[in-house]
Amino acid sequence: MIGLTAAALVGVLFATGTYLVLRREPIGVILGFNLITYGTNALLFSSSTLARGVPPIIEDKAAFTGDISRFVDPLPQALVLTAIVISFGVTAFMVVLLNRRNELLGEEKLRGADAPIVNDPFAADSHFLDELDRNGDDYEWLDDELEHFRRAGAADDAEIDTG
Secondary structure, eight states, X not given: OHHHHHHHHHHHHHHHHHXXXXXXXXXXXXXXXXXXXXXXXXXXXXXXXXXXXXXXXXXXXXXXXXXXXXXXXXXXXXXXXXXXXXXXXXXXXXXXXXXXHHHHHOOSSOOXXXXXXXXXXXXTTOOHHHHHHHOTXXXXXXXXXXXXXXXXXXXXXXXXXXX
């Protein structure tokens, strides 16, 4: 009965996490990944047998004559603890990455599935070869931008040398 409850819990966590990730709200994406991580941790923990037993510590290996099947396997608990630490690090990285993205773009929402993608070569109304013929001056624009940044960098270097 506990196995069925754990399976239902894991299923609900995975389903809710997937739903939140697919909604593409920034906080929902972070919470969704966390719920998927919690579901994975519950799956790892429920796959181990929860049995009361003796810790696997033997003082004298040669003198031990007991039953080794009474020992508790510490590996699932170690895996879950490691997964918790890793998920905390990934969550912190996702929060920092989201904040940096919002600073650079000035947007608070992620693009939805229905948002248009600029220069989409797989769009139904265009073909990628058509775009190549129409945009011949793209490289000139890029060269101009690179030259502008080079000049700005050289001016900054000159200020540092004379300063």
